[in-house]
Amino acid sequence: MKRLLSLMLLACFSMQAQEYFPNNDDISAVSNVTRAITNATIITSPGKMISNGTIIIKNGKIEAIGSGISIPKNAVIEDAAGNYIYPSFIESYGNIAMKSPKRAAGSRTAQYDEGRKGYYWNDHIRAEQSAMDHFEYDSKEAKKYIDAGFGTVQTHFQDGIARGNGMLIALDNTGTDADRILKQESGNFFSLSKSRQSRQSYPTSLMGALALLRQTHFDADWYANGHSKTKDLSLEALNTKKNLVQIIEAGDKKNVLRVDKLGDRVGKQFVIVGGEDAYEMIADIKATNAALIVPINFPNAYDVSNPNLEWFVNLGDMREWKQAPGNLMMLSQAGITYAITTKDLKSPAELMKKLKIAMEYGLTEDQALAALTTTPASILKVNDMVGTLEKGKLANFIITSGKLFEDDTEIYENWVKGSKQVIKNRSIKDIDGSYVATLNGVKYDISIKGNGKKSTVKIDSTTLGSKITYDGNWINIITTQKDKEDKSYTRLLGVISDDNNFHGIAYLPNGQEPAFVAVKEPTDSKTNGKDGNKKGDSKEIKKMGRMTFPNVGYGSETQPTEETILYRNATVWTNEKDGILENTDVLVKDGKISKIGKNLSAGNARVIDATGKHLTSGIIDEHSHIAIDNGVNEAGHNSTAEVTIEDVVDHEDVNIYRDLAGGVTTSQLLHGSANPIGGRSAIIKLKWGYKADEMIYSNSPKFIKFALGENVKQSRYQNGVRFPQTRMGVEQVFEDYFSRARAYANAKGSKDFRYDEEMEVLLEILESERFVSCHSYVQSEINMLMKVAEKHGFRINTFTHILEGYKVADKMAEHGVGGSTFSDWWAYKYEVNDAIPYNGAIMHSQGVVVAFNSDDAEMSRRLNQEAAKAVKYGGVSEEDAWKFVTLNPAKLLHIDDRTGSIKKGKDADLVLWNVNPLSVTARPEITMIDGIVFFDKERDLRFRESIKAERQELVNEMIMAKNKGMKTQTPKKKDKTLYECETIHW
Template identity: 55%
Template sequence: MRLKFLLLSLVFFSGLNLYAQDYFPNNDGVNTENTNYTIFKNAKIHVDPTTIIENGMIAVREGKITAVGKNISVPKNSIVIDLKGKDVYPSFIEIYSDFGMKKATKAGSENGQPQYNASREGYYWNDHIRPETNALESFSFDKSEAEKFQKNGFGVVNTHLADGIMRGTGMLVSLNTAGSEGDRILKDRSANFLSFDKSVKSRQSYPTSIMGAMALLRQTYIDAAWYEKGNISNKDLALEALNRNKSLTQIFKTDNLFDELRADKVGDEYGIQYLIFGSGYEFENIAEIKNTNATFIIPLDFPEAYDLENPFMANNVSLQDMKRWNQAPSNLMQLAKNDIPFILTTQNLKDEKKFRENLLKAISYGLDKKKALAALTTTPAKFLGEENKLGVIKQGAWANFLITSGEIFDKETVLFENWIQGKKVVLENMNTENLEGKYTLAVDGKKYDLEISGKPNAPKAEVKLGDTKIKSKLSYSDTWMQLLLSSPDSTKTEYTRLVAKVSEGSNKINGRAILSNGQETAFTATKSADSTKVDKKKEDDKEETILPIVPLTYPNMAYGFKELPKQGDVLFKNATVWTNTEKGILEKTDVLIRNGKIAGVGTNLNAGKAKVIDATGKHLTTGIIDEHSHIGASAINEAGQNSSAEVSMEDVIDPTDINIYRNLAGGVTTIQLLHGSANPIGGQSAIMKLKWGSSADGMIFPDSPKFIKFALGENVKQANWDSKSRFPQTRMGVEQVFTDYFSQAKDYEAAKKTGNYRKDIEMETLIEIMNGERFVSSHSYVQSEINMLMKVAEAFDFRINTFTHILEGYKVADKMKEHGAGASTFSDWWAYKYEVKDAIPYNAAIMHNAGLTVAINSDDGEMSRRLNQEAAKSVKYGGISEEEAWKFVTLNPAKLLHLDHRVGSIETGKDGDVVLWSGNPLSIYSKAEKTLIEGAVYFDIEKDKELRKEIAQQKNMLTGQMLSAKNGGAKTQPATKKEDQKMHCDTLETY
């Protein structure tokens, strides 16, 4: 289509006039602006990722593109630039940056004590909520940093102050180093930024965990909506800003794959679709990533290989980290293949020069080039509301474009110029001819063999005279070539100097030579063939770059499954079955599992199409249930307040914790993931089935009852650390916390009934407790506090469901029975702190004999995989029968969790969660050979042996790849050991 280029009126161009600030007074005399057109012709124009104009033209005036087409009119006095077939692309857009931002000043400490209250008046109650932050107030243009972006092809950056959970608005800045701030600032409110990271400007403790940050975000959104309706009498500048920012793109910074999903979860709850800054490991859970319906900002920051030359140090590197190094370059290909939209960023790169290298690497691993270009141009432009002005080459858009020597994602392509708002930034001289090839060089009666290789802007020469190699040095700049030749006689310091202006497209170079004796003469270099060195180098590069990709597993680490376990029909034949029912232990009995449920218990059962397992001589039990566990979590405590009823352990499930697999190997199928004991009122529990390889949501026990953790004793009154600033400090204060909060909850419930109330997640949880909709499991030791909590509960008309630890339970078993509480205790722990000095190993037996429902729990990732042995200790200490002792880790915890209608015994209709043991399950010599959950095998001792061999083989292969990478010059990182954080009741998240 032929486009007509019209000289439009001044009225039209006033909207395009970048520098015409006519209202500024002029005190410098006559100052004429250049309003001429710049015309680029004979260009291959990439209008957008899918549209190309061959032999096209572009007109630019006053920072904007005024016309694009095959043939446009050229006004008089235009500057015409012939691009001679070069490619033109839109300049890139950096959507996530802290470019030009002054670093936030870190708050000082005060006597080393935590700060529990906000430090700002007129703003939200939490200092880490800062939506009123305006990036403009902290911005100062950084020319040196801008030039780094320019060299990578970027024309604009979206920058913000990276501080806080709600970080406020960013700004869109042109990287035009020739303009003023007035020219460069395209938008002073470009997007709203969030993260899970606290502000360094405040010492306020809450939140201390990811789950606390999620709860804080939820409550803030609720409060903002309440404030917007005019229901809050005080002025809150933060909530006003949050409501003002709602219409902007919401960009959420995360640090890992789980946080990406957590951020999307919060957004979905409040109807917000975040633009999520990702991890680069989305390929590990591509299905869940796709289900977010989010667009992801992906850093081009691939992990470095590990230095594995020392075989002993090499053992420190996990298979997961080794696999990620191998697989990460394919991440973008996987996103594109699954139609998950993404934007690329330079953020997280320690060396900006790695950007292009890593981008080309991703393309070599299968990333579609059109999608790569879209991720740098049209997609970020759309989210910034600038789709008609940035990321495209079209009329009315900013004159932000790149001039290249060829296809932009070709390794040999040179980026010549980056035009930003119509201002040229020269990166490489684009008049450079490609001298690559073989030449016959004739000078002073001699004929040399000259071979030139390398990039056009940095060629290298190799010169021979017959069989003698001549030392030489070649330089080339702005169409002028200089070649220095040493004397063929290496004993002489004589040189011939050649200089020539290279003609465009010519196969012959003619120039002048200054001989070693000072005489001047002519020389010619006639091209005879292409150089062979470049092609060989390209082939070598290809072989070094693309590595065989290790298969993905679920989870993507040691002992992960190639395919997730599938539910199937299984018939166990001739087993010794521990039913946990009135039938007791049945010899030579069959158990049929069909459709995930126990379908039959008896003899000579019909298998049908079920898989038959000969269990002769073996014992079949229901899966072990751990009532008090801390495995499979990213955080355990939210310690920032004395009540954290608003937080939920379901938010911080870590399905890749290796302890899940180890627990399956110990016959554990269900756990209650409890909050820790940092505060009297802890967080909401997560009841999980240990479906190794599943997502976090996939591990949550479906339709399970709701629980919460309370705590008593030394931890909550902070006896174990030096804190003098948070209430409570005494056991008396602990009681008052419960009384105060439940009194508040009663008042809240009364207000709620009026219909005019501010929703409070914490109070909603406490109401659930009082109404019997959420059960309490309380950390406890000393009898006086156990009595106290039962009395407080009764005063507010609810009951404590379970006292956990309960090491003085034998003293108050009668009162617990009267109250209606159960007990989940340790088998024989004592003397590990002062308040357990009266613990005895007969505790479980005494409470059981008093008529309580008693369970043995772990509270420990190591102990949890041998709970069968912990149960056996009650046979020794207290004379409990084997059957009853086994119920301590199966049926009884199921009763405490109100799940005994689903799990805890082997009877028809219950979930097919069973364990096949090599012998008596209470024996220290017995092993769990197979562990099934709902009919799917999640642990098999024979499969485990195979996995161990596969792990060794994979590590060996990846070690070879990393050693080859190091030998090829790749930068490596040391093989240092990473210690996993061990989770216990008093663990604080590394946050």
């Protein structure tokens, strides 16, 4: 029935009204009446104005517009002298008139929904949804937008990762749905958030959502070519709607870049709904060439009056309060196309307040107007209908008391499709101001504010209690007496005169009723009457304050760059056949180790005296989970090879800087251990202040995370329902997926071949193009996986954790697999009861390449001390122990030709230590990567002082804002999730 109704409505969109329907309404509402609004200042589009202009309206459209145009004889004329007319605003990302999605009962544990037959396998892909199916116009909700100046809204059902099409509606509270619906199908919508209507668990991470969107688009292309033997309504809808504007809700600046990269991969240019932090990566966002839809829900100041609560607010959040209002100005200066949305505002009524804050940072009136009118019209491809005031376009405009963005300007009327919707009667005079009335020799000072909603009455500087009502042109003020013991009242009832004074009768407590005149005091026309600033003067533009790379604590004001540096007279741990060299120089040039020797010439190099200090290659953490956004595990399936950590590297994670302070220069960011076949890893250099893509190794070796044991069989899950549930089931998962990958390879080139990102990755493993790092503990499973790999013609690269490696070290050496383990962890769960601290030394003695890893954000800062434990437990030499955290992990990661030792031609990834790096008192003084100093002990001390000073400056500003009466928010402690192997995020 709903589909039938939508078709009926669609059939009459081109008509202003159903002319064959009987009209029982007030004849004044008939839309074919010609109307003329005259004598107004008309802003037809940003920067274009008609003085003393006229708009002719007929059948909901602008029939004529200009100055001195002829008015039809039968027109109903409205005089708008002294008023301004602007195009009504356009909301490009709303959910107005949409029913709320019904939340699925139960927890997200289901694998599939058997009830959705005929649709895509993943319930969060709902491309078949149509906004029309959820449309339910609410005039009260619409009035909030009408009062704020909006005439048109693109709305959609905001549920799912693929959400289907939206619709474009006119906010006409006087018409019918047929009048309101301008386009039944407008944009096609996507997000990174799952559907509330489904219990399906996949995806459980941001990287999973990105991978799902990629594969869905690959499948849609395959389906469009007629290869599917079954019907899929979701993919059909995705293909049907591919010519609509493609809009995706991303969120913050990092996700803007991520979804644009996704769009490039699947051949789409998305319009991206971003955040208020684009200014932090403005050049990168401009390079996407994407149009943005930008929220303006700038954060309120924090209430930091309590010093104990102040420390809940980090420096980055303090800066956001200071800088976010400058986002629109920065977007405009960069030439980025953007529209403004009221998304995330408590009410559309907050729009103008937020815009005026943005204007304090340099946003111009024309830029703001464009972002509300012409730009959204262009983005939505409806600029033939709305966005400007031109002949033939819809008569969507607002009438205001003055210039739109001035403080005292009000919106009187919002005309939508030629239908007038009154917000405030513009015939009622503005009575705000100061007046003087004299009664029986007593002078009353009267102040009226808020369009007659507030009044203040004084006698001899004594404020009296007062209440005011203002209706039509009549004012009624009731005051208490000066003497608080006197409970009698004086009532002033008057009418506004043409000269803006008001006069009437005073009803005194003694029964007298003298006449009075309240004379309005003149205000200086050159000032705004509030802060004394002259309207003609340009106000001082607010500064955004200090911005750094990255824009959080410990960021640098300029991005660090490579230097030519000579380390003079150091103890050099080469990790090469030369061993440890005393009193040796190392020259760094062009990001590489240029020379190693004694008494090297400095040239123009910066010389660092390293006498008594130790120079080593940077520490490499083979197994880390820092610097990952929104989920380390994609736990929804038992194989998730399609996801990659490279999609979600978080370049702003302060643990990067902390690791640098511990001498770490390279980390492998691994997927968690929730499933047997996990996701692909990211091998990064910890280049603090650089964006994520610049951290990832160039020509990075390909790795993937496998896992065995308790985590994958869900031993400690309360509601684990996914296969496998046993260790033998884990083995079967590998057998099954490798068999499927072989079959996939055989199908390549066939007529109906379907590209599958997951199978492509598994095939890379079988062809020894991708290396496996496997989470492991128990001897039997370690043996099992080596046998599975040998059966399928490849070898496991690394067993990580492997706390029972000492039991199978000889077999590991025979297989050719390395062991990346903990120095001395044991007994933290049942399957590690047999762990011993001699594990690393025993594997090393059997010829296994051994590394010590962290798997922990705190341990990664002291891996030098973890390496020293190999000396204590097993008698490993200092040089070999040091290789456990440098050269050996480099070998395991296949980057030892670039880093891991101090050798001419290798990357200058170096650490200068104050003492022997295996000492408990050792600390890095300088950590460099590619010849760029990213940590310097002396600079760190300066950072700490500058952070203290900047925090105090921002605290003072926020306290000042609170004292001025501005809204504040209570500080709340926000602990960053420190991911471990088993952490499930969503």
